[in-house]
Amino acid sequence: MDTIFALASAPGKAGVSVIRVSGPDSEKAGIDICGTLPASRRAGLRMLRGTNGDLLDEALVLFFEAGKSFTGETVVEFQTHGSLAVVSAILGRLAKIEGLRHAEAGEFTRRALENGKLDLTQVEALSDLIEAETEAQRRQAAEVLSGALGTLVDKWRTDIIRAASLLEATIDFADEEVPFDVSDEVRELLCGVRREVMAQLNGLEAAERVRDGFEVAIVGAPNVGKSTLLNFLAGREAAITSEIAGTTRDVIEVRMDIGGLAVTLIDTAGLRETEDAVESIGVDRAKVRAASADIRIHLLESGQSPILDVEACDLVVIAKGDVHSAANSISGLTGKGVNDLLEALKSRLLEMTAGAGVASRVRHRNVLERGLAQIDLALENLKDGPEAYDIVSEEIRVAVREMSSLLGYVDVEHLLDEIFSSFCVGK
Numbered sequence: 001m002d003t004i005f006a007l008a009s010a011p012g013k014a015g016v017s018v019i020r021v022s023g024p025d026s027e028k029a030g031i032d033i034c035g036t037l038p039a040s041r042r043a044g045l046r047m048l049r050g051t052n053g054d055l056l057d058e059a060l061v062l063f064f065e066a067g068k069s070f071t072g073e074t075v076v077e078f079q080t081h082g083s084l085a086v087v088s089a090i091l092g093r094l095a096k097i098e099g100l101r102h103a104e105a106g107e108f109t110r111r112a113l114e115n116g117k118l119d120l121t122q123v124e125a126l127s128d129l130i131e132a133e134t135e136a137q138r139r140q141a142a143e144v145l146s147g148a149l150g151t152l153v154d155k156w157r158t159d160i161i162r163a164a165s166l167l168e169a170t171i172d173f174a175d176e177e178v179p180f181d182v183s184d185e186v187r188e189l190l191c192g193v194r195r196e197v198m199a200q201l202n203g204l205e206a207a208e209r210v211r212d213g214f215e216v217a218i219v220g221a222p223n224v225g226k227s228t229l230l231n232f233l234a235g236r237e238a239a240i241t242s243e244i245a246g247t248t249r250d251v252i253e254v255r256m257d258i259g260g261l262a263v264t265l266i267d268t269a270g271l272r273e274t275e276d277a278v279e280s281i282g283v284d285r286a287k288v289r290a291a292s293a294d295i296r297i298h299l300l301e302s303g304q305s306p307i308l309d310v311e312a313c314d315l316v317v318i319a320k321g322d323v324h325s326a327a328n329s330i331s332g333l334t335g336k337g338v339n340d341l342l343e344a345l346k347s348r349l350l351e352m353t354a355g356a357g358v359a360s361r362v363r364h365r366n367v368l369e370r371g372l373a374q375i376d377l378a379l380e381n382l383k384d385g386p387e388a389y390d391i392v393s394e395e396i397r398v399a400v401r402e403m404s405s406l407l408g409y410v411d412v413e414h415l416l417d418e419i420f421s422s423f424c425v426g427k
Contacts, residue, residue, distance in 0.1 A: 002023055072116065140210050160193060169182075171389050203359075
């Protein structure tokens with residue numbers, strides 16, 4: 001492979017910037033720039049010099065032998081002062097070394113995959129970890145990055161391959177008068193895998209919500225205080241507030257962290273019949289977003305009934321608690337009842353994520369569903385006994401291939417460009 005280099009830390013001014021070099025010529029490049037390298041997996045201060053010997057920077061240099069680094073290749077890292085000029089000078093110096101080129105987006109991580117340092121689920125988890133905004137997202141990504149999903153899939157593959165080997169052995173001895181029926185053991189292995197796959201599929205929607213976040217819509221009549229409540233929760237003037245009914249014409253969104261979970265809070269237009277064409281569009285949009293939201297907060301005047309149907313996960317609160325003392329009242333002006341609302345909302349969200357598994361992506365769902373379909377076919381044909389073993393064996397082999405594709409072992413080349421395109425260049 002080519003030797004690649006890139007800025008691995010965020011661009012811009014910083015206390016420290018990290019420049020990574022990976023590939024067969026990285027050791028030579030490191031020596032070319034700083035004279036000597038520290039021992040493998042050790043750090044040492046070195047003077048980095050240009051082609052004419054001029055000082056570029058004093059940096060902490062790390063050296064990793066092949067097999068001991070993130071990418072699995074020989075790697076040199078320069079921890080430099082985070083000056084734009086320093087970083088530019090060092091990158092320019094590396095570009096002049098024969099055999100080196102600038103890395104493409106996600107290329108370091110792609111090499112880690114190709115060198116067996118990460119499987120495809122861990123690559124996806126690394127991307128999720130970089131993008132994590134909340135504690136729940138961090139925990140979810142860290143669990144998969146540690147190999148939790150890969151370990152589970154490896155167990156499934158082992159059990160499925162064991163079932164296939166039992167069938168293959170029976171087929172091989174079919175002409176040698178060794179009549180034995182392995183249907184029960186094969187069925188037990190396949191049913192065990194099926195139960196665990198179903199558990200992941202059942203928990204996948206909850207895991208997706210942790211990863212992508214929830215939507216919570218504030219709904220109610222015009223001028224009931226929806227925008228005021230949104231502004232209080234956001235801690236800023238995210239929405240225009242006015243005593244004039246119908247001020248909010250479009251959907252306004254605010255991203256929040258509630259109980260460690262990512263939540264998009266949505267302020268919608270007041271729900272009423274109106275002759276105003278623009279307001280009418282806003283009301284229609286409000287109804288659509290409210291219907292698609294995970295939870296709705298129904299904000300009512302005292303004595304009013306909810307305008308939309310109240311679903312099991314919804315919350316109903318009385319508005320303008322600053323001017324009356326009705327039970328379950330809330331005020332976006334004074335903050336009365338807001339903490340109770342947030343606690344209730346947090347409780348609802350945690351209930352919705354209680355069954356989350358480690359599989360969390362649409363790709364995971366598609367692969368698991370295809371693998372499960374093959375297992376179901378195998379179990380159905382297994383009812384016909386030894387006469388159907390050759391058919392069952394082939395169905396099991398397809399199931400193994402499907403499970404293997406989850407980790408990136410087979411049939412995933414067309415996915416790689418899309419996955420790695422979301423990575424930053426230095427990763």
